[in-house]
Amino acid sequence: MTTARIRRGAPVSERVLDAAIVVVMIVVAIATVYPFLNVLALSLNDSTDSVRGGITIFPREFTLKNYNVIFSFGGLLTGFKISVLRTIVGTILGLISSSMLAFVLARPDFQARRALSVYLAVTMYVSAGLIPTYLLIKDLHLMGTFAVYVLPGLVSAFNVFVIRSFIDGIPYALQESAKIDGANDFTIYWRVILPMTTPALATIALFVAVGQWNSWFDTYLYNATSPSLTTLQYELMKVLQSTTTGNNGDYHNATSMTQVLATVSPESVKMAITIVVTVPILLVYPFLQRYFVKGMTLGAVKG
Amino acid sequence: MKAVSEAAVPADVRPAAKRGSRFWTIALRNRYLYLMSLPFVVWVFIFSYYPLWGWLMAFQRFKPGKSILEQQWVGFDQFKTLFRDDTFYLVMRNTLAMSLMSLVAGFATAIVFALLLNELRRMAFKRIVQTISYLPHFVSWTVAASIVTRMLSSDHGVVNDLLMGLGITHEPIQFMANGHLFWGIVTVSDVWKETGWNAIIYLAAISGIGPELYEAAKVDGASRIRQIWHITLPGIRSTIVVLLILSIGHLISIGFEKQFLLGNNLVVDYSQVLDLYSLQYGLQMNRYSFGVAVNMFNSVVSLALLFLANGIFKRTTKESIM
Numbered sequence: 001m002t003t004a005r006i007r008r009g010a011p012v013s014e015r016v017l018d019a020a021i022v023v024v025m026i027v028v029a030i031a032t033v034y035p036f037l038n039v040l041a042l043s044l045n046d047s048t049d050s051v052r053g054g055i056t057i058f059p060r061e062f063t064l065k066n067y068n069v070i071f072s073f074g075g076l077l078t079g080f081k082i083s084v085l086r087t088i089v090g091t092i093l094g095l096i097s098s099s100m101l102a103f104v105l106a107r108p109d110f111q112a113r114r115a116l117s118v119y120l121a122v123t124m125y126v127s128a129g130l131i132p133t134y135l136l137i138k139d140l141h142l143m144g145t146f147a148v149y150v151l152p153g154l155v156s157a158f159n160v161f162v163i164r165s166f167i168d169g170i171p172y173a174l175q176e177s178a179k180i181d182g183a184n185d186f187t188i189y190w191r192v193i194l195p196m197t198t199p200a201l202a203t204i205a206l207f208v209a210v211g212q213w214n215s216w217f218d219t220y221l222y223n224a225t226s227p228s229l230t231t232l233q234y235e236l237m238k239v240l241q242s243t244t245t246g247n248n249g250d251y252h253n254a255t256s257m258t259q260v261l262a263t264v265s266p267e268s269v270k271m272a273i274t275i276v277v278t279v280p281i282l283l284v285y286p287f288l289q290r291y292f293v294k295g296m297t298l299g300a301v302k303g
Numbered sequence: 304m305k306a307v308s309e310a311a312v313p314a315d316v317r318p319a320a321k322r323g324s325r326f327w328t329i330a331l332r333n334r335y336l337y338l339m340s341l342p343f344v345v346w347v348f349i350f351s352y353y354p355l356w357g358w359l360m361a362f363q364r365f366k367p368g369k370s371i372l373e374q375q376w377v378g379f380d381q382f383k384t385l386f387r388d389d390t391f392y393l394v395m396r397n398t399l400a401m402s403l404m405s406l407v408a409g410f411a412t413a414i415v416f417a418l419l420l421n422e423l424r425r426m427a428f429k430r431i432v433q434t435i436s437y438l439p440h441f442v443s444w445t446v447a448a449s450i451v452t453r454m455l456s457s458d459h460g461v462v463n464d465l466l467m468g469l470g471i472t473h474e475p476i477q478f479m480a481n482g483h484l485f486w487g488i489v490t491v492s493d494v495w496k497e498t499g500w501n502a503i504i505y506l507a508a509i510s511g512i513g514p515e516l517y518e519a520a521k522v523d524g525a526s527r528i529r530q531i532w533h534i535t536l537p538g539i540r541s542t543i544v545v546l547l548i549l550s551i552g553h554l555i556s557i558g559f560e561k562q563f564l565l566g567n568n569l570v571v572d573y574s575q576v577l578d579l580y581s582l583q584y585g586l587q588m589n590r591y592s593f594g595v596a597v598n599m600f601n602s603v604v605s606l607a608l609l610f611l612a613n614g615i616f617k618r619t620t621k622e623s624i625m
Binding site: 013014017018021022024025028029031032033034035036038039042051052053054055097100101103104107109110111112116119120122123126127128129130131132133134135136140151152154155184185186189210213214215216217233236237240267270271273274277278281285 | 326329330332333335336337338339340342343344346347349350351352353354355356357358360367416419420422423424428431432435436438439441442443444445446448449450451452453454456458459461464495499526527528560564578581582585586591594595598599602
């Protein structure tokens with residue numbers, strides 16, 4: 001359609017329109033990217049020099065000091081480790097559990113298939129809410145544990161249904177022939193279906209991994225008093241809260257942090273942490289945009 | 304082998320008994336499937352179904368340490384407290400204001416962005432712009448809040464530099480400290496973060512419109528603007544309506560992340576929203592019952608709004624989600 005419209009002798013008004021659209025799009029693209037580049041430049045610039053202003057997308061006095069400072073602060077190093085760990089563990093466990101359930105739900109000969117589908121689908125629309133969940137976590141003694149990052153969100157009904165619709169597209173005859181060869185259902189799942197589901201699994205893996213990496217509220221709510229279980233997002237949130245004017249009802253203050261930060265300005269540190277938190281997302285971004293869009297349309301059509 | 308023995312069973316068993324034994328035969332054959340799903344059935348029950356009991360707390364004066372059935376029942380007292388609280392009305396105003404602003408701005412920008420992207424003729428350029436546009440969607444709100452506060456900073460933030468450079472203002476505007484600007488800041492941040500992402504679904508809908516419609520319009524001499532107005536927009540109308548109904552259902556449950564991360568004590572009169580209110584005045588003050596009452600009010604209103612929007616759209620545009 002678009003190529004069909006390209007005409008050499010297009011009227012002037014059409015060409016003006018084209019040019020206007022291109023200009024608008026360039027402005028949008030710059031408005032999207034510039035803030036990231038500006039923050040990157042500030043994070044690599046000497047903190048006393050930054051105060052003078054005028055930094056755009058290149059650092060004026062290049063230094064890695066801001067990064068040295070944040071990584072010499074134990075809290076951030078721990079936060080980094082825990083964030084990486086929860087992303088890996090949460091993604092692996094999430095993938096295994098979602099795909100296993102999806103496999104079971106995709107089996108036409110499974111008796112409880114419909115009941116189980118409904119049982120699971122209900123959780124997409126009904127949620128107990130913040131406080132009952134909080135009390136549950138407390139009663140299960142999950143406060144101050146690593147498990148609280150992984151367990152409550154282990155199975156997402158949406159992800160299960162996305163994988164199931166993918167498995168539905170794999171010919172059932174494959175499973176039947178494996179069965180004739182003497183494989184049990186678990187073997188069929190593990191050896192036959194799982195390897196064939198990789199495109200869907202890649203999508204879900206990215207969904208889960210980005211969610212894990214980006215979450216801060218569970219740390220704030222459940223693990224705020226366990227410094228050994230802090231996450232990078234939560235550390236960034238604390239710096240944000242302590243540098244903006246006033247405090248937003250935070251549980252506890254960030255004084256220890258502020259003392260360490262005395263050597264460089266809090267603003268520079270904030271910029272450096274922001275970059276550290278963003279870079280992993282940028283690294284997987286090429287995959288993200290390839291699989292996410294696919295996953296989103298998959299969910300929209302079948303979910 | 305199992306299949307053979309099963310085929311042999313129905314021949315010599317009476318119908319009633321046959322049904323019973325058939326169920327167990329299949330169950331036995333499904334045993335691995337049952338075993339594979341059982342842990343998750345239990346898991347879903349614990350984390351999704353069991354906490355639903357907590358809704359009863361809204362009608363109690365919940366004290367930690369006792370089971371939910373041993374609590375003191377107080378009827379609608381928590382709701383009465385809620386509706387008598389002046390803060391609640393302030394919170395509702397903020398919630399609805401930010402929600403409506405985000406709804407209108409979010410829909411308008413995403414649709415316009417999708418339409419413009421669709422008009423781009425160079426595929427490579429289109430792909431680059433689109434790829435850039437949904438980058439912010441993947442960063443957390445903590446990162447977005449950090450970036451937004453930096454850009455709007457009165458201390459050499461880009462926006463203030465720009466405004467001063469253009470001579471629009473002579474001294475930096477204290478964006479983050481001015482309550483009147485808070486709703487706008489949240490809306491703009493939301494648009495910055497989500498427009499590209501929200502446009503994807505419209506682009507998918509646009510690509511489903513048949514090219515013959517455009518060909519016919521061109522033969523009739525329709526300009527591109529008219530083609531957009533008469534073909535593209537009607538073509539994505541049902542997508543727009545469905546998304547609109549769903550958004551209206553979420554009108555008061557807008558979450559609290561943005562408000563929590565971008566707000567501060569100076570703008571609290573404008574940044575306090577319903578979910579934040581339940582968190583700070585319920586959970587963090589150990590008034591669990593009150594917090595649940597707030598959440599419950601939230602759920603009931605959301606559901607009512609969803610049905611209302613669905614009904615209105617069903618009558619006026621013949622489109623609905625139910």
